Amino acid sequence: MKRQHFVALLLVSVAGLAAFKTIETRVIKKRFFSGNEPTGTVYIIVDKSDYELQVYDEEGWYATYPVVFGNKDLNDKMVEGDRKTPEGTFKIISKRPHEKWHKMLMLDYPNPESIAKFNQRKAKGLIPKNAKIGGGIAIHGTWPNDNLVVDDFTNWTNGCIAVKNDDLDELEAYLPIGTKVIVRR
Template identity: 35%
Template sequence: MWLGRIFLMLAVVLGLSACGGSKFRTYDGPEVTSIQVHKSARKMYLLHNDEVLQTYDIALGRVPEGHKQFEGDGKTPEGTYWIDRRNPRSEFHLSIGISYPNEADRAYASSMGKPPGGDIFIHGHTGTKNPRTGKKNRGDWTEGCIAVKDREMEEIYAMVRNGTIIHILP
């Protein structure tokens, strides 16, 4: 009887450890030299030079068409930026920051008397509950960020380094 309990406890412990618990992965493949986001196709590509390493389905800002111009417009920026920061404690699982706004974005918003906004990230939580609203995320739902599934974000977080160029296309 006690042997059966020990076996059962051992099976539970091994089963739980096999689930992996860490959201921090390692990556030792080819360097990600750039990221391309194709907003109209809802796709993001991680590239090593001209070779596509990974492809992801994405969600965008709640107003997906057009370039982000002002804080609160719900649009995802368009243009060339770079990855400029990492947030391992993101409320959206993990996130990597995009360098929006650039000088031109700030100048345009200023000329219109509005702030350009900021805090644009690639982050997790597609298809799960939004920690801010408690509602299930469907379709385009962010305030201008690019969202992927949590497990995909773990992979992206491991693969992409600060300084990586990101091209966000209409």
């Protein structure tokens, strides 16, 4: 085979693999691709830089779901109204339907960790003395039939974590109240 043809074939193969990987990472991935539910204690890691919500159970990795956030700036939430998603360790405190966003898995933000970080930032002068911490952070769905906002990485929330509605139905079914949620960048 001529070198030019080999290089062209190699580039096409690499490009195809990259496209496949991109598509693959935006689709639900499950251990063994079966309908088995997670076993034992379940926890979540939300990786803001990868736009992923990963579910782990006692056997390790279970599933990955695509997510989006509030602000394009993926830094930690600083103050109420900045549309940034807070980083830290939280837990699901309630699950309920929502008239706009399908369902809500409410997180315990602000929790003591968040309040301590907020107060340290105030003391260092990183945020105004009169700033408020905000609240009402959740993992929630999208407008009906609007999965495109997740597929094309559109950060549109006020700081929440948005997931496709079908994915949220699945998560809500097997994530109990009290599930640990780690949000990081």
